[in-house]
Amino acid sequence: MIHRGHHLHDDRLFDSYLAERRGETIDPPTAEHLADCHPCAGRYAEMVRLLEDVRAEGEAEADAIFTPERLRAQQREIARRLEAVARPARVISFPGQMGRQSTATSSSRGAPRWAAAAAAAGLFIGIALGATYEWESHGRLAERMTARDTSAVRDGRLSAVSTRGSSPADVAADDAFLSELEVALDRPRTRELMAFDALTPHVREVSQR
Amino acid sequence: MSDVRTAHDGDAVPGVQTAAAARRAVPTPVSDDSRLAIEIRGLVDRGAMDEARERFGELVALHQKRATRIAYQYLRDAAEADEAVQDAFVKVFSHISAYREAWPFEVWFTRILINGCLDRRKARARRDRWFVGGEISGADELRASAGTADADPERRLLAQERRARVAAAVDRLEGRQRTVFMLCHFGDCTPREVSFMTGLNESTVRVHLFRAARKLRGLLGGKP
Secondary structure, eight states, X not given: OOOTTSOOOHHXXXXXXXXXXXXXXXXXXXXXXXXXXXXXXXXXXXXHHHHHHHHHHHHXXXXXXXOHHXXXXXXXXXXXXXXXXXXXXXXXXXXXXXXXXXXXXXXXXXXXXXXXXXXXXXXXXXXXXXXXXXXXXXXXXXXXXXXXXXXXXXXXXXXXXXXXXXXXXXHHHHHHHHHHHHHHHHSOOOHHHHHHHHHSOOHHHHHHO | OTTSSOOOOTTSOOSOOOHHHHHHSOOOOOOHHHHHHHHHHHHHHHTOHHHHHHHHHHHHHHHHHHHHHHHHHHHOOHHHHHHHHHHHHHHHHHTGGGOOTTSOHHHHXXXXXXXXXXXXXXXXXXXXXXXXXXXXXHHHHHHHHXXXXXXXXXXXXXXXXXXXXXXXXXXXXXXXXXXXHHHHHTSOOOHHHHHHHHOOOHHHHHHHHHHHHHXXXXXXXXXX
């Protein structure tokens, strides 16, 4: 028995809705209360309307997209896919011509063995000759170089390598450039610190004074 | 069988269907579709594949409409829903030997379908992290609006807006609530069946349903 003073909780209303949808009878005390209490009956009616509308809208939307025609096409597609189910996988054989070729090759493998041996021998001889020629020409070149160096030393024809910019003025300019570079590298590169750096005296400036 | 599992997802129903859940299944008289499924299983076991395929066509016809409604509500994309339904049927046929009478065929099939939909949603979420997210395609909207019986363009537009609002509200439900609500409302499942499908306690299913309804009421302002 549900007193008139206590209204039905939402979950009771929802249970009643589910029972009604399944075609079952609503819990008798709840049904009795709904019959007597107008606010609860109103809430119940509103809940049923909302849920039924949501359901109807959803179904209508899906049904509009999945027309009977489309469903038939879907059935056909399912049937087509089912055809492939439980069929043993086909083993694709190699093309016949290639198979025959390979068989022919394998049966006559013994015949051109002398050709392979000749090719190997030719390759070996070629490499050996090439190596010999390389070795000899390298030896000759080395001999020639040694002979030239010896004669040059004997003649005293060694010359000094000339360097540019070795005058006192050049040295000073180089020093200035390097010190500028040093200063640039010492300076902080962070923009926020540059102002502090400009206000702060550097060790180099102090020592110069 | 990988897909005879509980609906699972980060935002959906966790857990694996266990013996305990199977025990919760109340022995109900075998329905027509379940009987048909048992028959198909026998045919497959005997190797009569052609006949099995033919009989399976009847099962497809029985569940196709309901399946497309569920899949579409879940995925909100006609092409994807179409594929999900096809996949579910093909999967069911391939694994029909695993079907047991203890589970009503409808429940078994719906679970496979929902798992497929959840996997697709997950894949879509992954895709959307890298590419622009795919909302309801314009073609779908057009078809949905064209399908409205009302010839008045204004009313049609209003109906379309109403549907969009409802769809957006359902989509805003938390994962479990959405699954339970959809199965119950669009899949015509009872809380007991939903409990069996999801592995959730029946009272938990009721709580989710109730919360979903309350949230929808809040989102839709009392009426859709």
